[in-house]
Amino acid sequence: MLLRLAGLAALALLAACGGLLVGGSPLATADVMQALLHPAHASAVTTIVWQLRMPRICIAIVVGSSLAVAGALLQGMLRNPLADPYLTGVSAGAAAAISIAILAGVAPPLTPGIGFVAGLGTAILVAALARRGGGVDPNRLILAGISLSALFSAVVALVLTRAQSVDYVQQFIAWLAGSLAGRGWHALAVALPYATLGMLLALFAIPALNALRVGDVRARAVGLDVGRSQWLILIASSLLAASSVALAGIVGFIGLIVPHLARRVVGSDARVLLPACAFCGAALCLAADAIGRTIVAPSELPIGVLLAFIGVPTFLYLYLRAEART
Amino acid sequence: MIELRDLGVAIDGRMLLRDVNARVEPGEFVAVLGPNGVGKTTLLRAIAGVRPHAAGSIIVGGEAVDRLRPAQRARRMAFVTSDDALTDALTVVDVVGIARFAHHRWWEWSSTPQDEAAIEGALRAVRMEAYRERLFSTLSSGERQRVWIAMGLAQETPVLMLDEPTSHLDVRVAHKILALLREVARRGHTVLCVLHDLNEAAAYADRLMLLGCDRLLAFDRPNAVLAGDAIEEAYGIEMERVRLPDGRLRVFARDAIL
Numbered sequence: 001m002l003l004r005l006a007g008l009a010a011l012a013l014l015a016a017c018g019g020l021l022v023g024g025s026p027l028a029t030a031d032v033m034q035a036l037l038h039p040a041h042a043s044a045v046t047t048i049v050w051q052l053r054m055p056r057i058c059i060a061i062v063v064g065s066s067l068a069v070a071g072a073l074l075q076g077m078l079r080n081p082l083a084d085p086y087l088t089g090v091s092a093g094a095a096a097a098i099s100i101a102i103l104a105g106v107a108p109p110l111t112p113g114i115g116f117v118a119g120l121g122t123a124i125l126v127a128a129l130a131r132r133g134g135g136v137d138p139n140r141l142i143l144a145g146i147s148l149s150a151l152f153s154a155v156v157a158l159v160l161t162r163a164q165s166v167d168y169v170q171q172f173i174a175w176l177a178g179s180l181a182g183r184g185w186h187a188l189a190v191a192l193p194y195a196t197l198g199m200l201l202a203l204f205a206i207p208a209l210n211a212l213r214v215g216d217v218r219a220r221a222v223g224l225d226v227g228r229s230q231w232l233i234l235i236a237s238s239l240l241a242a243s244s245v246a247l248a249g250i251v252g253f254i255g256l257i258v259p260h261l262a263r264r265v266v267g268s269d270a271r272v273l274l275p276a277c278a279f280c281g282a283a284l285c286l287a288a289d290a291i292g293r294t295i296v297a298p299s300e301l302p303i304g305v306l307l308a309f310i311g312v313p314t315f316l317y318l319y320l321r322a323e324a325r326t
Numbered sequence: 327m328i329e330l331r332d333l334g335v336a337i338d339g340r341m342l343l344r345d346v347n348a349r350v351e352p353g354e355f356v357a358v359l360g361p362n363g364v365g366k367t368t369l370l371r372a373i374a375g376v377r378p379h380a381a382g383s384i385i386v387g388g389e390a391v392d393r394l395r396p397a398q399r400a401r402r403m404a405f406v407t408s409d410d411a412l413t414d415a416l417t418v419v420d421v422v423g424i425a426r427f428a429h430h431r432w433w434e435w436s437s438t439p440q441d442e443a444a445i446e447g448a449l450r451a452v453r454m455e456a457y458r459e460r461l462f463s464t465l466s467s468g469e470r471q472r473v474w475i476a477m478g479l480a481q482e483t484p485v486l487m488l489d490e491p492t493s494h495l496d497v498r499v500a501h502k503i504l505a506l507l508r509e510v511a512r513r514g515h516t517v518l519c520v521l522h523d524l525n526e527a528a529a530y531a532d533r534l535m536l537l538g539c540d541r542l543l544a545f546d547r548p549n550a551v552l553a554g555d556a557i558e559e560a561y562g563i564e565m566e567r568v569r570l571p572d573g574r575l576r577v578f579a580r581d582a583i584l
Contacts, residue, residue, distance in 0.1 A: 079413045204432065211427045213414045214477075217407055220376040222481065223400025223428030268414035271435050 004266050008279035012061070015286035019057045020049060023293045055184045060289045060303075061282040062188065063180070063248045064258075066195050068281025069202050069274055070240035071255030072262070076209040076270065077233040078138045085241035085255035087145045088234065092152035093122025094245045095176060099159040102172055111175075112187055116194065116246035122148055123238035127231075135227030136234065178251035178304025180289050191243040198239030202274055205233050209270035253307040254281050257315045264318075284311065327352055327387065328373060328485060328516060334381030335368045341380060342368055346542045348535060350518060352484065355511035357527035358520045360537030361561050366520045367407075367489050369537070373518065374405035374487050386485060400428035404481035406474050406488040412462055418473050419458040422448055425480040448479035452506060468499035475503065479510070486510060488519045492526065504530040525576045528552055536560055549575050 020032050027045055035041070035049040070085035077083075086092070097118030098111050106114065126148055130141035163169055174181075208229035211219040220226050244251065262276040285303065288310070292301040333346040342365030350356050358366050372379040375391045384391040387402050394402070404425070412421075425448075426441045437445075449455045452472040457465070462473060471491055478486050488507070492500035500523075508530050511517045521527040527534055528548035536544040536551055538560030544551045551557070552575040557565050564580040 081413065206435065207427065207430065207432050211424055213416060214412065214421060214424050217371075217376055218405075218424070218477070219427075220396065221374055221400065221403075221405035221407075222425055222477075223397040225396045263414075268416065269420070 001266055001269075001272055005272055005276055005279070008262075008265065008276050008283065012279045012283040012286065015283045015290070016057050016061065019060065019286045019290040020053050022290050023048075023053060024297045051184070055188055056180050056289060057286060059180050059183050059188050059247050060285040062192060062195050063244045063251060064254055064281035064283070064285025065278035066198065066240035066244045066281075067251060067255040067285075068258035068262070068277035069199065070237040070244075072259040072270075072273055072277045073202055073205060073209070073233045073237040073240075075259050076212055077230060077237075078141070079212065079215070080138070080142070081260065082256075083142075084252075085237055085244070086149070086250070086252075087142065088238055088241070089122040089126045089145050089148040089152065090119035090238060090241040091245055091250045092149035092156075093125075094119035094242070095250065096152035096155040096159075098175060099156045099172055102168055102175075103159055103163055108171075109186070112246035113190060115249075116191065116242045119242035119245045120238055122152065123234070123242065127234050127238075133227060134225075135230040141234075174302060175249040176304075177302035178249045178307075179300070179302040180248050181300050181302075183247060187247055191247045194239050195243035198236045198243060199278075201232055201236035201239070205229065205236055206270045206274060208232065209274075213268060248303065251285070251304045251307065253304075253311045253315075254284060257311060258284060260319065261315065328518065329385040330373070330382070331385065332382035333369075333372070333379060333384060335365055335372045336380035337365075337368055342540060343537060343542070344381070344540055346382070348542060348545050350516055350533075352516050353511055353514050354532045355508055355517040355519070355530065356533050356535055357531035358518060358535045358537065359522075359524060359527055359560075360543075364537045364560075365540075366537060370405070370487050370489055370518065370520055374403055375399045376405060397428040400481060400483070402483055403485040403487060404478035404483045406478040406486070406491060408471055408474050408489070408491065408493070416462050417459050418449070418454060418462060418465070418476075419445060421462050421473055422476045422480050425477040428481070444480045444482050445476075448476040451479055451510075452476045467494050468496070468503075471495060471499070471503060475506065484514075485516045485518070488517070490520050490522065492521065492523070500526065524552065524557070528574065528576065549573075552577050 021027055021029060025048065027048065031045045032049055035046040039046060039050050067085050074083040074085065074087055075081055094115035098115045101111050101114045126141065126144045127136060129144035130136040132140060160169060208224055211222055211224040216226050258281045259277055262273055262280050266272045266276040288303045288306045292303050292306045295301065328350040330346050330348045334344045335342050358370065360366050371377045373384050373391065375394065391399060422445050423437060423441065426437065426444060429441065446455065449458055452475050454469065454472050454476055457469065462470065465473065475491060478488065491503055495503065504526060507517050507519060531548060533546060534548050534551040535542065536556050543556040543560050544554060552567065557577060565577045566580045568576045568578065570576060
């Protein structure tokens with residue numbers, strides 16, 4: 001199992017190396033190595049590597065791993081394979097707030113922070129609506145998440161229909177499609193503490209996730225405080241999803257599909273599943289970003305669009321083939 | 327030892343059972359009986375601490391269940407239920423291993439030699455050691471039931487509670503499971519088990535706890551419970567009693583006999 005985990009880590013590392021080499025201006029491996037070893041040396045390659053590609057690679061790692069781990073947390077807690085990180089309304093809440101912020105002319109550097117706060121706020125509201133006894137009711141959580149997401153999607157639609165400027169609509173749609181374009185060290189520095197906190201809380205949730213594999217009642221019977229664990233998982237997944245939304249907008253597919261892929265590779269034991277999701281999600285996000293920067297260079301394809309176009313058919317093929325075998 | 331004092335259990339504010347007073351000793355096998363919907367499962371879940379009770383108190387090993395932390399409770403009582411499907415592809419040993427949750431602190435992620443011994447012992451007790459690496463989803467109903475019981479045994483608690491462990495099982499497998507529970511009680515564990523078949527319960531249990539009409543109707547030796555009127559009162563039908571050559575009673579619904 002550890003070998004498989006190491007394989008996924010190697011895959012993520014390979015994708016990160018690929019991300020450094022490819023892009024609008026292809027760089028030679030030797031030049032990239034030189035720039036990596038001498039970051040203070042002033043050259044165009046050093047600037048490209050350290051100011052453009054490296055922050056994007058780090059952001060892709062944070063976004064991919066956060067979404068995949070958040071998806072695994074929610075799927076484990078709800079015991080529902082259809083759960084994804086945006087189930088708690090994080091994306092819809094952030095989208096509504098950012099659409100209004102862009103329309104109101106808020107400076108672009110502030111929008112990720114607004115998205116983070118609104119996304120997290122929506123998740124807290126959904127959790128409050130789903131509260132029951134000492135924990136949350138899974139069905140209520142899904143219903144509240146879907147209902148609030150629908151409400152905030154309506155807000156987005158209303159704002160878009162009211163928008164006069166084509167620039168505004170384009171700017172917002174680019175955010176909706178999920179993109180790492182133009183994100184730098186500053187954006188990463190703002191979101192990283194929250195993503196790190198989310199990952200740490202996810203580590204605390206590992207024993208609970210394993211116990212929940214036999215259902216809530218049995219998990220209670222073996223000594224799990226189910227209510228407290230549900231809150232822990234909800235807070236962790238909301239922090240991870242909100243950090244990712246703040247960094248890259250709405251990146252679909254990873255949070256829903258990567259946990260399924262990782263489960264096929266390493267099984268459902270959360271001790272290996274969560275790291276596997278983190279490596280697999282990071283690898284996928286890095287690969288999609290590298291491809292998106294290359295195939296229509298000097299322009300870029302949004303990462304969310306690329307992930308859906310390539311990832312979904314690939315996943316369906318792999319999944320159906322595996323199902324047919326069993 | 328389990329002690330129920332003026333216990334009341336409810337679902338959604340509707341009182342199912344009131345003023346239940348009973349005491350179950352270590353090494354006793356008690357079968358909980360009663361018609362559908364009377365509150366057998368709710369009572370068992372309340373005793374196990376997996377749902378709150380509405381009134382009175384439940385004392386296990388000298389302490390009130392609702393004052394115990396979840397892990398403390400799980401080191402005293404195991405609760406076996408079979409009404410929840412698994413969504414993950416878990417092997418038999420994965421499932422039984424989850425029973426060891428309360429024996430670990432949150433940072434202790436690896437299984438200890440004690441865990442391994444408890445898991446192996448539990449699988450051996452239910453004769454499932456050859457199935458340890460089999461996927462749970464590929465097992466028959468009887469095999470699954472044995473895995474759930476192994477999970478309860480691997481928890482290594484003085485009290486073992488089971489909710490309908492013989493439902494959907496043929497008479498041979500049901501017999502094996504009840505004989506196993508009888509053996510568990512003989513080793514000093516308290517066994518509290520919801521059953522539907524009155525004669526099955528009478529054949530294996532030390533005492534029968536008969537529930538009906540929102541209260542505890544009888545709690546006595548099998549012959550005493552089966553001989554009394556409480557059976558008719560609980561189920562609302564007339565019963566025919568048959569005495570076996572060794573003196574034990576068996577009951578049948580009168581219409582079924584005629």
